[in-house]
Each structure stands twice: as structure tokens, then as C-alpha cells.
Amino acid sequence: MYLLNIEYFLAIAEVGNITRAAEKLYISQPALSQYLKRLEENLGSELFDRSKSPMPLTYAGQRYLRHILQIQKMDREIRAELRDIGDEISGCLRLGIALWRGACLLPEIFPTFHKQYPRVSVELTEGASNVLERELLADRIDLAVMNLPQGLNYPQLTSDIILEEPIFLAFPTHHPSAVRILSQQKDIRGYPLAPVSLLEEIPLIYTCTGQNLTRQINHFLTRHNLMPEILMQTRNLTTAINLVSRGIACTLVPGEGVEVCTHPGRVTYFRLEDPELSWPLAFVYRKNNYMSRIAKSFICSTKEILGKRSFESRDADNISCQPYAY
Numbered sequence: 001m002y003l004l005n006i007e008y009f010l011a012i013a014e015v016g017n018i019t020r021a022a023e024k025l026y027i028s029q030p031a032l033s034q035y036l037k038r039l040e041e042n043l044g045s046e047l048f049d050r051s052k053s054p055m056p057l058t059y060a061g062q063r064y065l066r067h068i069l070q071i072q073k074m075d076r077e078i079r080a081e082l083r084d085i086g087d088e089i090s091g092c093l094r095l096g097i098a099l100w101r102g103a104c105l106l107p108e109i110f111p112t113f114h115k116q117y118p119r120v121s122v123e124l125t126e127g128a129s130n131v132l133e134r135e136l137l138a139d140r141i142d143l144a145v146m147n148l149p150q151g152l153n154y155p156q157l158t159s160d161i162i163l164e165e166p167i168f169l170a171f172p173t174h175h176p177s178a179v180r181i182l183s184q185q186k187d188i189r190g191y192p193l194a195p196v197s198l199l200e201e202i203p204l205i206y207t208c209t210g211q212n213l214t215r216q217i218n219h220f221l222t223r224h225n226l227m228p229e230i231l232m233q234t235r236n237l238t239t240a241i242n243l244v245s246r247g248i249a250c251t252l253v254p255g256e257g258v259e260v261c262t263h264p265g266r267v268t269y270f271r272l273e274d275p276e277l278s279w280p281l282a283f284v285y286r287k288n289n290y291m292s293r294i295a296k297s298f299i300c301s302t303k304e305i306l307g308k309r310s311f312e313s314r315d316a317d318n319i320s321c322q323p324y325a326y
Contacts, residue, residue, distance in 0.1 A: 006068050008035050009047070013065055016054025073139050077290040090119035093294045096132040096144035097124065100237050104260040105145065113301045120294050129212050133157070136286055142295050144284045145302075147212050147254070152284065159282040160299060162306055165255045166278040167216065168269040169194060170240075172247040177201045178268055187271075194270035196224045198250075203231035205240040205251040213237075216279055217252050224274070241267065254279070281306075 011021040012032070022032040040046055047061035057065060079091075097105065102124065110122070125132070125141050132144040136157060148159055168191070171178050177198060186193040199221075207214045221228070231249045234240050238261060240251040245266040253261075258269045283299050285291070 005035060006072070008032060009039065009064070009068065012036065012048065012055075013057060013061070016048075016056065018055075069139065073289075076139075089117050089293055089297060091292070091294055092121045092123050093143070093292075093298055094123045094125070094141040095298070096135055096141040096146075097126060098128060098132070098146060099126045100235075101145060101256065102126055103238070104256045108259075109302050109305050112305060113298060116301065117294070117297060120297075128210070130210070132284070136284060139286065139289075142285065142289075142292070143298065146282065146284055147216075147279045148282050148284070149212050150215065156287055157284055158287050159280075159284045161280045161282045162303055163281055164278050165281045166271065167213075167220075168253050168255065168258050169198065169250055169272055170244045170253045170257070170267050170269055171198065171202070171250045172244060173266055173268045175202060175247065178270075181270070182268065189271070191269060191271045194272055196226060196272050196274055198270065198272075199226055199228045203249045204228040205243055205249045206230050206233045207237070207240075207252075208233050208235045211235065212279075213252070213254065220252075220274065220277055237261075254281075256281075 008021070008025060008027075011024050012018060015021050015024065018032050018036065019029050022029040025032065036047070043060070043064065045060035045064075046058055047064055048055040049058055114120070123141075125135055127135070129144075129146045129149050132141070132146055133149075133153060135141045136144055137153065145162075147165065148161075152159070171194070173179075173182075181194050181198070182192055207217070220226075231243075237251070237253060237257055240249075241253060241257060241261040241263065243249055244251055245263040247266075253269065261267075283302075285295070
């Protein structure tokens, strides 16, 4: 009994209310109340403090929740391992990725992966890096693709770097400052090179507080003692780049945006005279978790595709995607 319908207990624990949990589960409130009563009788302990709203877990409830989550984790891992024993890769990859990053990256890498492994489905979770980190720690996703934040929980998480991704300055092509710099014909790896002072010659569209890119930009501006005029803030880099194409502002864009949002003739992507203006793009996952064959194959496929990028990809010429041994 204590292992039956564990999703019922988890729903109550999540919302702290039997009525709301029943609505979430699409069952009646009396049926859920009877389930919880029988569960507590079977365990010999009250799992929730009903004197408070929302109902918190008792100490016994906290311990029961911990063991239930461990059982779920073990069940997922043994299922993944048994699938890996078979000849054909199949199953589900629970992937986390930022909303903008997914819009740019997935159309590039997923079709190739899907063609190679048609029996693998992807359960997508989209959100900021702090959301993805929380989902990883809760074992609700297997992998996350993200630019590594400075405060990543390294005691419980580990990373596998895909590439060092440069950050570009997106600037209106016909702005007089851009025309002047382009006439000098200085470039790095095929991209025109510009002084960091260019950021103060036109308003800047900024990403929002709390985003990884914002922290990276803040560090860069402080290091160079720059104080550009901020036109607006947005969470969507596509919005920022589209506004740049109208000639009213500039913005700082990871390399992925350069590959996808081109605006030829209207937006020029400059490399700034700062070799440190880059950040690692990586897969992040739980330490000591079983890494399924599906996850390993997705990592390998992604590295193989992104390793062909023209900007500084880490070990791009030496990527080896030999079959894994199981």
C-alpha cells in the first residue's frame, strides 16, 4: 500500500492542499482524502500537519518523501540501464534548456539526432539557468544545456563543456561608427574587430537582472569602466537583435544568436577587443547518476555538430564520437 499511487502523495506534498491536489490529479477530493488516511494508517505516522495551511510535511512525511524520491530515481535508472542492454536506443530524454537557447539550438541539432535515433522522444523543460539547476537537483530532468553560471552547485552537479562561446556586439551596420570601423578592415576569425568604447556611442539594449548573460555583461562593463546608456531591458534576445536592425541601439549577443539572427546588411556582429568576452556552453547533470545511452548519444551528437562552428570551439578539431562501451 505505501508504494501504491505515490504520485498522489507527491501531489499533496507539492501543493500542501488536498483539494488542489485532487484537482491536479483529476480525482475527487474524498477519494484523495481516503488514500491519504489509509497511507498514514499503513505507515503508522501522520505525514502532514493539518493544523496549518498549506499543510507542511511532518518529520515523518519528510523522511517518507525522501525515500519515495530515491525509489523513483532507482526505478528510472534501472529502466534506463535495461534499455541500454538492448540493441536499439529507445526511450525518453528529459532535456532542460533556456527558452531562447532552445529556439536557436534545437532546430540545428535535434533533426540530426532524431534521424539517427527515431525511437527516442524528448521531454523538454524550458527556463532560466536557476530553474534548470533546480530541476536537475530534483531529478526532474536528465541533462541541461546552459552557459555555466558562476554559482553552479558543483558539490551535486557536474558539467561537460561543449565549446567556449564568444559574446558579440550586435550593431547597426549603417551607423557612422560602424561604417568607420568596418573601413579599417580589422577582423578576428572572419568577424570585424571593434574597440570596447563602441558600446558608449549608441544606446544599449540590456538583458534582465538575474540572467546569466546580464551577470557576464555587468562584469565586462565594470572591468572596462564603461557606462553605456541603457535603452531598455528584455529577456528575449531576438527582440533585442530585431531592434538593433532598426538602427536605434546595440546589444551583446552569444555566438548562437550570430548564427541564427543574421539580418544581413542591417546588423553587423563585432568581436570586441577583449579576448575574455566569452563563456562556456555546457551540458550540466547530476553527479553519481546513471548516464543513459540516450543522454550520452545526445551529448556526442551535439558536440559533433557544434564543434564545426567557426568561432572558438573547444577541441573542435579533436572531437571523437566513438560508440560508447556498455
